[in-house]
Amino acid sequence: MIPRNLFKKANNELEDRQVVEEFVEPTQTCPDCGFELTTTELKDNHEVCSKCGHHFRMNARQRVELIADKDSFEELWADMESQNILDFPGYDDKLRSSKAKSGESEGVIVGEAAIGGHRCVMFVMEPEFMIGSMGTVVGEKITRAFELAAEKSLPVVGFTVSGGARMQEGILSLMQMAKTSGAVKRHSDAGLLYIVVLTDPTTGGVTASFAMEGDIILAEPGALVGFAGPRVIEQTIRKKLPKGFQTAEFLLDHGFVDAISPRSGQRDLLINLLALHSKEV
Amino acid sequence: MEAYDKVLAARAKGRPTAMEYINNVFTDFQELHGDRRYGDDGAVVGGIGRLCGEAVTIIAQEKGGSTKDKIARNFGSPNPEGYRKALRLMKQAEKFGRPVVCLVDTSGAYPGMGAEERGQGLAIAENLMEMMTLKTPIISVLIGEGGSGGALALAVSDEVWMMENSIYSVISPEGCASILWRDAKKVREASQCLRLTAEDLYELGVIERIIPESDKDFGAAYELLRTWLKKALDDRRDLPLDELLEKRYERFRKFGK
Incomplete structure (x- = not known):
């Protein structure tokens, strides 16, 4: 291509200099x-x-890549999308922007996968989709994950990240806490394993349901995990919370998680736990 | 009545609280204290009484009457030990084959430091799981405020009813307004959006029954409640257990299916 200024004479030295834009x-x-x-x-x-x-924070797809065996993840119910059932103001826009921002159709992805050769059902929540808040679609996909795992006698490995129940779906979001808990209970009563990894942040209705219902509860270093959010607590007690309150380490100290699981050894830890529960010797 | 008026009515001073229901609907009530793990939570009252002669376990959130009583009951906001006491008494009811009646009235589970240190989320989660498979009938009645997970932890039941002027919501209208419009004063609009009145929730299929209230005489409401509770429990007496539990599971499974 011919430069536009081919026949133009430079007025001064500076103008003639080629500007090389470095990629930053x-x-x-x-x-x-x-x-x-x-x-x-x-x-x-x-x-x-x-x-x-x-x-x-880590995207759901990146987590699958880190944890599941290569190409083993077969996604299920990928096209389920939320409706604005209650005609809640601003919810349609919020859904649209969350889809664009996260590249996902909802706040959780679910699939069958293998981890170190161990078949399981995986659910991974998505921080970029309304901070993984739980509406009817998230609740339904989690419920189906446990129902499918129970039907196929598979363990469930789940990653939570959530701001809690999704306000824009009102009471129907609240009902998802009972619905998912019921499915976890049935899966558990069938003698099947559920390992949950709590990631930053896991709060509200998700903490008060399937996040705390694992047989084995792991948490990533420094993750904020709690029922009430720190700001709500500070407003209630009119005091600043001490440093480290509601972190994964705080939960370990208080007896609410089994172990802190840094991402570097996470896959190996999960493989070991799955192997320890495997019936095949 | 507008949604916001219902919110005000549900929180109104002088509105009967759980103990008044217990004293007027049931007889021979004996309170049973403590969660056997940490302490006794004044926000949750539990015990055994009779409904038309039949022994039932009653678990209720109590906001308190006098200022002193309100403080002792933490204004009806339970700590984890409240939910653990509730679960202990439900398991006891299951063992002795007694039905359970829960009376729900809380602005929410208490968001305090101690509550977090003792596992508020876990305590609620355990109730949700265990209630789903509790081998005895459970009926829950919202008598005032049904504030989010803190209310649901006593409402995973075979049927959920609401008093005419009670509310049930995933978040307080104040909380919703401050998130949505960054203005806690827009409570009126938020109340409307959340669909939290008994009529709204009946329409959404979240509750099975609305118990009418009369302005002057609450006695009639107690009378109705007693009659309907008796019928609901009678209907379930001969129901095979697996059918009872399957119906309970489906009752919640249908939301967003």
């Missing part, structure tokens, strides 16, 4: 240690700060 990679600052991390660097390190080990 976007960076993120670690909230714990302030270290600058490039997006590629973070992605390669599974969204963990290479300096201090801070665990950033």
Whole structure:
């Protein structure tokens, strides 16, 4: 292509200089240690700060890639989408923008997968979709996951991230807490294993239902896990919360999780736990 | 009545609280205290009484009457030990083949530091799981406020009813207004959006019955409640257990299927 200024004479030295725009990679600052991390660097390190080990939030697809055996994840009910059943103001827009932002059709993905060769049903919640809030579709997909696992005698491995019940679906969101708990109970009564990994943040109605109902409850380092959100507690007690309140480590101290599970060894930990419950010797 | 008026009515000073229902609907009530794990939660009253002669377990959220009583009951907002006491008494009811009646009235599970330290989320989650398969009939009645998970933890039942002027919601209208419009004062609009009145919830299929209230005399409401509770329990007396539990599961399974 011919440059537009081919026959134009430069007025001065500066004008003639070729500007080479260097590609600057976007960076993120670690909230714990302030270290600058490039997006590629973070992605390669599974969204963990290479300096201090801070665990950033991670997309559902990335998690599947990290945890499940290569190409083993077969997604189910991928096209289920929420409706604005109660005609709640702004909900349609919120759904549209969440879809665009996350690239997902709802706040959880579910599928059958293998982890270290162990067949299981996996659910992974999506932080970019309304912070994984639970409406009827999330509740339905989680319920189906447990029902399917019970039918096929498979363990369930789940990753939670949630701001709680989805306000925009009103009472129907609340009912999902009972519905999912019922399905977890049936799966449990069939003698089947459910391992849950709590990730940042897991709060509200999800904490008060399937997040806390695992046979084995793991949590990622530093994850915020609680029923009431910290701001609500601070407003209620009119005091600042101490540092580290409601973190995964706090929950471990108080006896509510089995182990802290850093992302680096997470797949191996899950494989070991699944193997320890496997009937095949 | 507008939704917001229902919110005000459900919270109105002088509205009968759980103990008044217990004293007027049941006889021979004996309160049973404690969760056998940590303490006794004043926000949850539990015990055994009779409904038209039949022994039943009664579990209720009590907001309290006088200021002193309200404080002792934490204004009806249970801590984990309240939910654990409720579950202990439900398991006891199951063992002795007694039906369970729950009276729900809370603005929500208490969002305090101690509640988090003792596992508020877990306590609620365990109730949801265990109630779903509790081998005895359960009927829940919302008598005032039904605030989110803290209310649901006593309402995973075979039938859920609401008093005419009670409300049931996933979030308080104040909380909804401050999230949605960043203005807690827009409670009126939020109340409308949330569909939290007995009529709304009946329409949505979330409850089976609305118990009418009369302004002057609450005695008639108690009378009706007693009659309907008796009928609901009689209807389930000879129902095979697996059928009872299948129906309970389906009752919740249908939402968003």
